Amino acid sequence: MARRVAICAVAQTTYQRSKWDQRFQGMALDVVESLQQQTGLDFSQHRESGMSISVSDDVFDARTISDNPMTDVLGAHFGCEEKVAQEGAQALYYGLAAIQSGHVDVVLVLGHCKESQAASRNMVTHVAFDPFYTRPVGLDFCAAAGLQAQAYAARSGIGDEHLAKVVVRARENAVKNPLTPEVVKVSREEVLSSPMLADPIRELHAYPVSDGAVGMILAAEERAKNITKRPVWINGVGNCMDSFFFGDRDLASNFALKKAAAIAYKRAGITEPRTAFDVIELSDQYAYQQPMWAEGLGICDEGGGPAWIHAGGPERSNVNLSGGMLAGNPLILGGLVRAAEAALQLMGKAGERQVRKARTALAHGVMGPAGQFHTVAVLERG
Amino acid sequence: MKRNRNVGITGVGQSVFSSHREEVNQPEMIHEAVAEALDQSGLRIDDIDCVVHGNMELFEMVHQPDLWHSIATGAYGKETLRVTTGGTTGTTLACAADHLVSSGLHDVVLAIGLEKLQEGHATGGITNMADPLWGRQLQTGALTGMAAAELIAEFGAERARRASMKYRIIMDQHAMKNRKAHRRLRLQLDQMDDLAANSPALVGELRMIHMCSQSDGACALIFASEEKAKQFCKQPAWIKDHITVHREEMFCLFGDEPYLATHRYAAEKLYKRNGIKDPRKEIDVFEMYDPSSWWGVQWLRDFLLLEGDEHFKMVENGDIAIDGAFPVNPSGGVIASNPIGATAMVRVAEAALQIMGKAGDHQVPKEVKQALASGFGGTMWTVLFLLTRDVPR
Numbered sequence: 001m002a003r004r005v006a007i008c009a010v011a012q013t014t015y016q017r018s019k020w021d022q023r024f025q026g027m028a029l030d031v032v033e034s035l036q037q038q039t040g041l042d043f044s045q046h047r048e049s050g051m052s053i054s055v056s057d058d059v060f061d062a063r064t065i066s067d068n069p070m071t072d073v074l075g076a077h078f079g080c081e082e083k084v085a086q087e088g089a090q091a092l093y094y095g096l097a098a099i100q101s102g103h104v105d106v107v108l109v110l111g112h113c114k115e116s117q118a119a120s121r122n123m124v125t126h127v128a129f130d131p132f133y134t135r136p137v138g139l140d141f142c143a144a145a146g147l148q149a150q151a152y153a154a155r156s157g158i159g160d161e162h163l164a165k166v167v168v169r170a171r172e173n174a175v176k177n178p179l180t181p182e183v184v185k186v187s188r189e190e191v192l193s194s195p196m197l198a199d200p201i202r203e204l205h206a207y208p209v210s211d212g213a214v215g216m217i218l219a220a221e222e223r224a225k226n227i228t229k230r231p232v233w234i235n236g237v238g239n240c241m242d243s244f245f246f247g248d249r250d251l252a253s254n255f256a257l258k259k260a261a262a263i264a265y266k267r268a269g270i271t272e273p274r275t276a277f278d279v280i281e282l283s284d285q286y287a288y289q290q291p292m293w294a295e296g297l298g299i300c301d302e303g304g305g306p307a308w309i310h311a312g313g314p315e316r317s318n319v320n321l322s323g324g325m326l327a328g329n330p331l332i333l334g335g336l337v338r339a340a341e342a343a344l345q346l347m348g349k350a351g352e353r354q355v356r357k358a359r360t361a362l363a364h365g366v367m368g369p370a371g372q373f374h375t376v377a378v379l380e381r382g
Numbered sequence: 383m384k385r386n387r388n389v390g391i392t393g394v395g396q397s398v399f400s401s402h403r404e405e406v407n408q409p410e411m412i413h414e415a416v417a418e419a420l421d422q423s424g425l426r427i428d429d430i431d432c433v434v435h436g437n438m439e440l441f442e443m444v445h446q447p448d449l450w451h452s453i454a455t456g457a458y459g460k461e462t463l464r465v466t467t468g469g470t471t472g473t474t475l476a477c478a479a480d481h482l483v484s485s486g487l488h489d490v491v492l493a494i495g496l497e498k499l500q501e502g503h504a505t506g507g508i509t510n511m512a513d514p515l516w517g518r519q520l521q522t523g524a525l526t527g528m529a530a531a532e533l534i535a536e537f538g539a540e541r542a543r544r545a546s547m548k549y550r551i552i553m554d555q556h557a558m559k560n561r562k563a564h565r566r567l568r569l570q571l572d573q574m575d576d577l578a579a580n581s582p583a584l585v586g587e588l589r590m591i592h593m594c595s596q597s598d599g600a601c602a603l604i605f606a607s608e609e610k611a612k613q614f615c616k617q618p619a620w621i622k623d624h625i626t627v628h629r630e631e632m633f634c635l636f637g638d639e640p641y642l643a644t645h646r647y648a649a650e651k652l653y654k655r656n657g658i659k660d661p662r663k664e665i666d667v668f669e670m671y672d673p674s675s676w677w678g679v680q681w682l683r684d685f686l687l688l689e690g691d692e693h694f695k696m697v698e699n700g701d702i703a704i705d706g707a708f709p710v711n712p713s714g715g716v717i718a719s720n721p722i723g724a725t726a727m728v729r730v731a732e733a734a735l736q737i738m739g740k741a742g743d744h745q746v747p748k749e750v751k752q753a754l755a756s757g758f759g760g761t762m763w764t765v766l767f768l769l770t771r772d773v774p775r
Contacts, residue, residue, distance in 0.1 A: 002386050002486045057446075058439040058466070064511040065438065065468035068760045072630035078647060080626035082474050085439070086446070086464035094463055094478065100485035102384040128445040132407070241433075241457040244450050259459060368449040373462070 002100035006224035006231035006382060007092075008217040009038040010340045010347070014179050015212040015329045018116035024061065027213035028054075028073045028112045035215050039227050041106065043075025050104030052076040053095055055088045055111030057332045059124050062117060074108060088214070089335025089365035089375045093237045095218040105220045106227075111337075112213035113330035121209055121331065128369065134245070141285075141331075142206065144246075144369035146198025149288040151251040153200060156291070158306040160200065163287040164191035165309055167204050167326060170284070174323025176352045183208075183327050205287035210328040214340050224382075231382035232343045236270070238263025239375035246370070254296030257366075257374040261297050268378035273298040277378075279345045279361040280319045281338035284326050289371070290314065293364060297376070321345075321353040335365015335375050346381040383623040383655065388773055389483045390611030390618030391734040393604035395419030399564040399719035402500045403598035408442065409454030412496055415602035415724075416456060419492065422740070423604045423614045427456035430604075431488040434479050435464045436471040436495050437723030440510060441502040455494055468511065469671070469759020471495055472601065472727025473624070473767055479605040480621050489607045495727035496600035504596040504722070511760075513631065525593065527586025529676035534587065537694060542679075543587070545697045547574045550592055550675035550717065552703050557714025559704070559744040564597040564719040592675045592717075599721030601728045608773065619734035619753070622768040625652045631761045644764045645684035645756075652766050653687070661686050666750040667709045667736045669729040671758035672716050682710070685756060685766075705747050712736070712744040726757030730767050737771050 011034035013019070013027050022030075036043060052074040056066040063069065067083035074081055084091045088111045095107040118124050125141035152158060168191060174183035186204060194204040217227065224231040240263070242256035243249050261273065270276045280299060284290040291305025299317055300308035314320065322341040329337040342361035344350045350358075359381045367373045395418030397403070397411050406414070420427060433455050435448040444450060448457065448464045455462075463482070467474040472495040479493040505523030512521035533542040551571055557563040569577070581591035604614075611618040627648040633641045649661070658664045670685065672678035682702070683693035696702055702710040713732040716725055733753035735741040750771065757765035 059443075059445045062440075062510070064440045064507050065466075065760055067466075068468060068511050068631050069513060071628045071760075072632075072635055076628055077630050077636060078627055078644065081628040082465055082467050082477070082626065084464065085436070085466040086448070086462075090463055093461075094465070094481070097478075097481040097485040097487050100386060100487065101481040102386040102484065103481060124445055126445075127443055128447075128449055130407075130450045131444075239461050241448075241452050241460060241462050243458050244453050255459075260461075263461065367446060372449050372452075 004221040005096050005099045005218055005234050006221065007234065007343045008219050008224050008227040008231055009035050010216050010343045011035045012179055012214045012340055013212045014181055015210045016182050017209060019114065019211040024112045024114050025069055025073050028070060028110055031110060031213045031215040032073060035217055039217050041217065050106055051080045051098055052108045052110065053091045054081065054083045055091045055332065055336060056083060056113060057085060059127065060113050060115060060118060060332065074110060087335050087365040087367035087373060087375050088333040089339055089363060089377055090239065091336060092234060092339055092377050093239060093375065096234050096237055099218060099220050105223045107218040108215065109218060110213065110215040111333045113332055114211040115209045115330050116211050139369065141369055143198050145286045146201050147246065148251040148370035149200050149286065152288055152292050155252040156303050156305050158288060158291060160192055162306045162309045163205055164188045166287040166290050167191045169314065170320060170323050170326035173321050173353065174327030177322050177327065178351065180323055180327040183323060201286050207285045207325045208328040210330055212329055214333055214337050216340065230347045232346045233380045233382055234377060235380050236264040236268025236378040238267065239373065242372045244372065251370050254292065257293060257296030257371065260374040260376045264376040264378050270378060277360050277362045278318060278358040279342055279355050280317055281322060281342045282320060282324065282364040283334035283338055283366045284320065284324045287326065294319065297362065297364065318355050321355065335363060338365060339363035339377050342379050346379055385484045386486060387484055388608040389480050389605050389621045390608065391603055392606050392611050392614040392618045393419040393423030393425065394731045394735050395422065395602040396562050396728065396731060397600045398562050399597045399599035399721060401564060401595065401597060403498065408498050409451055411498060411598060412451055412494060412600045413454040415600040416454065416492065416494065419602040419604050425604065425614065430456060430460065430490055430492045432461040432463065432482055432491045433457040434475050434491060434493040435462065436466045436475045437497050438466060438468065438471065438507065441504060441507045441722065442498055443502060456492065467759060468763065469722060470726055470757040470763050470765045471723045471759065472725055473730060473757030473765035475727055476603060476730045476767060477624050477626065479603065480624065483605050483607055489610050491605045492602060493605065494600060494602045495724035497721040497723040498598045499596040499721065500598050516632065522585055524673055525585045525588060527588045529674065529680045530587035533676060533680055537691060541694065543578055544574065545679050545694050546592060546675045547578055549678050549697050553675065553711055553715050553717050556704055556712050556744060557718035560713050563714040565595050588674060588676060594673045594716045594720040595718065597719050597721045599719060599724050601724040601731050603727060603731055617738050617771065619737040619769045620773050622770045622774045623652060623656055624765065624767045626765045628760060628763040633761065641762055642684060644762050645681055646687065648764045648766050649685050649687055652768060656768060662708050665752050665754045666748065667712065667733065667746050667753045669711055669713065669733045669755040670715065671726055671729055671756050672711065673758060675717060704744060709746045712741065712746050726765065729755040729757060733769050737769055
């Protein structure tokens with residue numbers, strides 16, 4: 001049996017439309033210094049952190065090997081520094097594997113992205129499509145989400161009113177979250193009259209362009225106890241890849257999410273997801289995704305997403321009290337920011353949005369066109 | 383290295399490497415490698431638990447390419463991980479696969495590295511790694527005349543030029559034995575003077591003939607737990623240890639230490655923790671990431687902890703030839719084939735083939751008990767991978 005792994009500390013910058021006064025190394029340094037202060041760990045050459053995992057994206061950063069400028073910031077000079085170039089929560093999966101393999105005891109995880117550097121986020125995600133069949137059609141992740149939202153609406157009957165409710169609540173929660181200082185409340189009417197991006201997705205249904213960085217210290221059980229009094233255990237992780245071409249997929253089926261969740265639940269020993277979590281943070285890049293992913297995670301009935309929204313399900317299940325991804329964080333960091341927020345809740349450090357006696361949490365990340373790839377982490381207070 | 387459980391490499395797949403794989407697209411090229419690795423292990427894609435993927439996005443300008451490539455990697459319905467670290471990507475993928483299996487999260491992991499450099503501009507892409515404010519105006523991609531200048535300063539122009547050219551020709555003779563290698567030029571030792579005079583100059587003393595190619599190609603490796611590995615093949619290549627030593631990008635932030643100190647630092651640490659006292663005697667074959675024949679000669683000294691001109695003598699005496707005392711790159715190395723995201727993995731793959739006895743025409747003519755592979759990237763980053771014939775205890 002492999003040893004247990006804990007999140008021992010969490011640090012984040014705020015998430016804003018444009019951190020024009022900081023390079024990505026500057027954002028990352030703020031996070032590393034906070035982690036250093038919280039844990040007292042040494043990041044120098046003969047350091048206690050056996051491994052650093054950064055999360056970034058060469059295309060967003062417009063830098064080949066976007067971790068190359070990060071080695072000094074991460075204290076990885078003459079050490080092990082590696083980059084997860086995938087959904088941010090995958091750094092948890094990788095860090096967990098590295099520690100459970102016995103190879104290292106302490107891992108520094110750091111994700112960063114400045115979406116403001118790109119002239120258009122859609123231009124970046126457009127080149128995720130293959131150059132022969134799908135790129136010439138003009139697809140990007142937003143257009144792909146529109147197609148999925150149509151498919152989901154056709155199957156579940158979700159409508160504009162449900163989606164407006166999701167957005168209004170997300171904004172209300174985000175206003176209480178000091179990490180999303182630029183978010184303002186919106187009314188139901190404002191959402192309903194917001195311009196169309198990719199029918200049925202409206203402008204206010206979409207997560208804002210944002211800059212920010214997030215970091216964590218992961219440690220093996222025996223080290224975690226010396227680093228923090230409030231470790232958060234990573235009880236289970238799971239991820240899954242769906243097919244690439246839309247013609248091969250049922251866009252409303254949640255195939256990859258269901259499988260990712262099943263793997264994570266199995267590893268964590270969870271049989272009743274509906275009642276298993278005190279806090280749920282899921283990556284809702286667009287409003288329709290909150291109920292759709294909730295169905296895939298087994299938090300509400302299959303096809304019951306609209307009814308769940310209507311009946312205040314998200315509030316009862318403590319879904320996205322942070323504001324979620326709709327409050328803004330960079331695309332590639334979604335799941336890692338969700339995990340950071342979930343960990344803060346379990347550490348009792350979530351401020352105004354704190355859930356009393358939160359013991360278990362779920363964090364979810366998604367990447368690719370119409371949710372081609374999902375990743376799920378199950379966390380528990382130590 | 384402490385490990386939760388042993389991991390063996392049981393399958394190796396490589397596409398054909400070439401400057402222009404115009405007859406295949408990226409997924410089709412990947413499929414060649416994946417199919418070969420599965421065949422070698424006697425597995426089907428359903429037997430794979432997790433797919434690890436890596437390459438550099440800006441070379442082909444595909445964002446999150448594992449999504450599209452999933453039609454060929456077999457990732458559909460499976461867990462996946464995408465890791466990239468520049469030139470070291472291939473060895474990092476091998477480290478990642480080792481973590482995933484050793485941890486017990488998975489029993490069988492397929493790792494895939496690739497690049498299709500024809501579809502982009504390799505030197506432009508590499509130049510783009512430099513800091514836009516401080517470094518980019520100075521960067522010449524991976525082309526640098528530094529190693530040549532240093533070797534000439536230390537050993538004299540005549541001896542240094544002859545050694546780097548002899549190294550180059552030995553590598554080509556190795557590549558001639560490897561049907562998948564990209565550049566197979568049939569070079570002969572009597573062409574040394576002609577090549578030195580007539581090969582186009584790139585930077586300083588670095589000429590086209592010295593430099594690695596830019597290739598299209600993919601590599602796939604199958605990693606399995608000890609129990610599974612023993613079922614899959616008679617002789618897996620066991621992972622004994624690996625070490626990653628990256629460094630900051632400006633070469634000057636931490637004082638005036640030599641810029642190349644990473645290679646020796648990594649080798650010293652790796653040998654120490656594995657009780658290796660004389661690497662040339664205890665390691666039977668070395669697959670080195672040699673981006674140019676100047677670096678190839680120079681780095682032998684660092685990786686093998688040599689002093690003085692011992693590394694020159696190894697080249698001059700032919701020790702590094704496939705049938706020499708210490709064979710280096712029987713595959714032809716990076717100078718022959720260089721699909722960057724796969725290149726470092728090919729080093730691990732070739733070292734594994736030597737241990738498994740499956741390297742075909744370029745199998746070294748002796749028993750390989752222990753093999754070393756190196757990855758190189760970033761700003762003098764190094765990863766060393768140690769494989770053994772016997773199960774590590």
